[in-house]
Amino acid sequence: MRKFTKLASIAFISILGFTSCERDNKTEVLPVVPPSDGSKMTLEGGEGGTDAANAVYVDLSTDKQTSVARKSWSLGFYSGSAFRVILNNHMAYSAMVTNQTDIKAVSSTNVDLTKLNYNFQAKDQLQNYDDTAGRIEKSLIAEIKATESENKVYVINPVHPNADKSNVWKVKINRGTAQDYVLQYAKLDDTNFKSLTIKKDNKLNFNFISFSEGPVNVEPTKDEWDLVWTKSIYYTAMGGAPIPYFFSDLVFINHLNGVSVSEVVFLGKDNKSNGQPNYEEFDSSKLSSIKFKNNRNAMATSWRNTLSVGVLRDRFYVIKDKAGNIYKLRFLAMGVKDDGGKRGYPEIEYKLVKSN
Incomplete structure (x- = not known):
């Protein structure tokens, strides 16, 4: 009897173990969160008016905005296959x-x-700034080579518009083991330097560092x-040649992670319809006529006129x-002339046209 009881106990424990293993081996199914149907949003650019303190990152599918102080970072280290480093264009860093x-x-x-001083009349002045189109292969700092002796020292001015030796930094960037960067950095006349290892993270477009604070969080993860x-810093034309200019109210898309956009202008001269659907009329049946662009500055300044009317009412964007x-998206206000709102706190409206 005792032998039977012992065998039964072993069998019961085995069944429990099997049930537990079966449960553990099941793949947990996470609920699918549908994308937002759309919303209105006032972006929290912060105080400062035309010199608003923050950059504001927007995720349309979750109705989420993330405000980050523009001055919070110095360099961004690319997490893609190339070894590239960007300057903080949001603060008009110049370098050579x-x-x-x-x-x-x-x-x-x-x-x-x-x-390194800002001089919009100087020839080739744009070469002192990172690529305004955000093309990673054209960053001012050359691709970081595997051989340390091939990587040059760069001098960086973080203070617009003039360089002063007390503010200027020098940097040398090498590759570390695996997918790491190794940054050496110091003030221009310092004889000693700091060293920092930055690891690539495939959840991010870039890992960011601040010369004063070290590693810092800036952009949300690239899917967010x-x-x-x-x-x-951006560009404008003077005498037919492009020159650098420090622009307020710029909009860039997340081109490094596959976001694309199309501008729809539906009013022509004298505010008369040109045959294109307006924002309210646009729906999924109109998508066949849309040609998406994935360049970073496909929106840039095209949505506003800061010298007169503010937000341009003759257009919207399909993202x-x-x-x-x-999504279809339009700007409602930015705080210029008669468009209402407050400078530094632009207002947008967007609506889901088609889910994936």
Whole structure:
């Protein structure tokens, strides 16, 4: 009898174990959260008016905005396959390459800081700034080579418009083991430098560092934002040639993570219809005529006129996110002239046209 009881106990425990293993081996099914149907949103650019303190990242499918101080970071380290580093265009950082590969060999005695001063009349001044189109292969800092001796020292001015040796930094960036960057950085005339290892993270477009604070969080994860409203160095034309200009109220899309956009202008001269559907009329049946662009500055300044009317009422935008959700979006106010609102707090409205 005792033997039977013992065998029964073993069998019962085995059944429990099997049931437990079966439960543990089941794949947990997470609920699918449908994309937002749309909303209205006032972006929290912060105080400062035309010099609003924040960049604001927007995720349309979750109705989420993330405000980040523009001055909170200095360099962004790309997490994609290339080894590229970007400057903080949101604060109009200027920079130039030296002919040195040893960071200790660079100081104010052998660098002409006047070349870093902002001068919109100077020829080729744009070369002192990172690519305004955000093309990662055209960043001012050259691709970081595997061989340390091939990587030059750069001098960076974080203070717009003029460079002063007390504010200027020098940096040398190398590759570490695996997918790491190794940053050496110091004030221009410091003889010692700090060293920092930055690891790539495939959930982010970039990992960011601040010269004063070290690693900092800036952009949301790359799947959690579609566009960013900010102030940034950009370009304009003077005498037929492009020159750098520090623009307020710029909008860039998350082009590095597959977001694309199309502008729909539905009013022509004298505010008469040109045959294109307006915002209210646009629906999924009109998508066949849309041609999406995935360049970062496909929206940029095209939605507003800061010298007169503010938000342009003759257009809206169709935005496709990485997941394939398609939204129509228009700007309602930005705080210029008669468009209402408050500068630094632009207002948008968007509506889901088609889910993925």
